[in-house]
Amino acid sequence: MKKKSVLLALGVLVLGLGGGALAALPSLPTPSILDVASPNAREISKLFWLVMGFSIFVLAVVVAFMTAGIIGGLRDRNHDEEPPQTHGNLKLEIAWTIIPLIILAILLVPTLSAIYRLEGYAAPEDALEVNVVGRQFWWEMVYPELGIVTANELVAPVGQPVRLNLASGDTMHSFWIPQVAGKTDLIPGNQRAMWFTPEREGVFYGQCAEICGDSHANMRLRLVVLSPQDYEAWVAAAQRPAAPPEDALAQEGAQLFVQKGCINCHAVQGVNAYNRAGPDLSHIGSRTSIAAGMLPNTRENMIRWLRFTDTVKPGVAMPNLGLSQEEAERIAAYLETLTLPEFDLRAAIRGEGPQNHVNASGYPVDEAGSLSETEIASMEGDR
Known part of the structure; x- marks a missing residue:
């Protein structure tokens, strides 16, 4: 009984310290596939929740069997007789092979459907065209039809499709803004493309998702979605040079x-x-x-x-x-x-x-x- 009390106290202490550490973390906006801001991200989020639901179900079943085994073992711990030894169980082995296959087959259908919906359609003709080049450790943004070049901050109007032509200037990178689209790898010598339609205004944070060197974790970017009026004003301003310094x-x-x-x-x-x-x-x-x-x-x-x-x-x-x-x-x-x-x-x-x-x-x-x-x-x- 004393040993159980000590273990219980240690468990409560660990949980308390863990909760305190999480509470102390800064509340910075984190790129999340759950806070969707485009139809593309919504497809990915739906698939995530479906897989999560099956995972929770499997976890619950496994924990239930483990709990039953532990409780049964505790009840029989004072018996002097050795419990029956089982070596192999053909029915059980067939079951734990077939059941995962069935679950994977069920998940395969919505997964392929989501992939087709995300990648099976070309960007609309009126999509805003932006060429994005990943370099160690920053992003170049070029608006070829507007004559605008910027870096690390992609500006787009709300409600308009945006097509990104992706390329790498050195090594492998991966372009990822979770709230609007999935990851797309940038492979040297290959031209990749993706598109999305932002549904609301705001700033959405992205990250290189492929290890590309010492500062991979700090190869960040931001998508700034403006109203159509603000976007037009931004374009007009970005096409003009800054005023000469007076100070x-x-x-x-x-x-x-x-x-x-x-x-x-x-x-x-x-x-x-x-x-x-x-x-x-x-x-x-x-x-x-x-x-x-x-x-x-x-x-x-x-x-x-x-x-x-x-x-x-x-x-x-x-x-x-x-x-x-x-x-x-x-x-x-x-x-x-x-x-x-x-x-x-x-x-x-x-x-x-x-x-x-x-x-x-x-x-x-x-x-x-x-x-x-x-x-x-x-x-x-x-x-």
């Missing part, structure tokens, strides 16, 4: 951007910088995050990124330029001015007015899904 600090940063060789890898619309080895920075000041979703887009985080690139994101192709604090501050001030003309994407996400959101400093940045200050400080301390 003296930002002007010095623009000069350093050239002198330090940043233009050799990054394109900036309206400036003599057309290279695409790294993300296009034409309107980086308007993005909600930097470093492929790792850091909220603030000047302080941009300075951290410029100075400690290889520490914040190990394995990234961007070299450490050895910038001083002052040089990083000036370049960060310049990049902060590269915003969408007369449109504030963050205000549009929050639903503040239909269109023509004028950029203003001091807007709170959407920090969901990004690294915390403690995590960033820890990385810098490890340097």
Whole structure:
């Protein structure tokens, strides 16, 4: 009896500690196939619940047999006689072979049906076309019909089909935004495609789902779904270059951007910088995050990124330029001015007015899904 009490107390303690640990986790929005935002995701969610239902049924049956066996063993534990020994049971072996086959056969029908509905139809002719290239460890987004290039944030209008032409620029990746579609692998040398229709406005978080290197876990992306009016305003703004910097600090940063060789890898619309080895920075000041979703887009985080690139994101192709604090501050001030003309994407996400959101400093940045200050400080301390 004493032994049982000790085991029971330990079990309660473990459950209590586990529950406390879960409660202490930050409440960040997590990509989920259960919170669907497109017909494609709904098909996947239905299949998930069907498989989950069968799994729970099988688990219940197994636990019932285990419980019956344990209780029966406890009742007979004081008997001196050895229990009967059974070696093989043909009927039981046939049963536990046939029953799983029947369950799998039942699941096969809705699975094949869902695959056909998801992949058996081409995207509608009016679908928005976006070319997506996965690179270590970021995403390039190109709107070929609109002449827009951006990175890590895919912007689309609600209710319009979106066709993604997927390719890899180096190794294998997998494009996955669970709330709108399933995973699609990006294989070097192969062109893949997928499409979906977002049903509601908001920000939906995605992730590379194929191990692709040191910073695979931090190869994130965001789908920003806007109203048709806001989307049209975003397109008009994204097709125009950012205004030249007027602040003296930002002007010095623009000069350093050239002198330090940043233009050799990054394109900036309206400036003599057309290279695409790294993300296009034409309107980086308007993005909600930097470093492929790792850091909220603030000047302080941009300075951290410029100075400690290889520490914040190990394995990234961007070299450490050895910038001083002052040089990083000036370049960060310049990049902060590269915003969408007369449109504030963050205000549009929050639903503040239909269109023509004028950029203003001091807007709170959407920090969901990004690294915390403690995590960033820890990385810098490890340097």
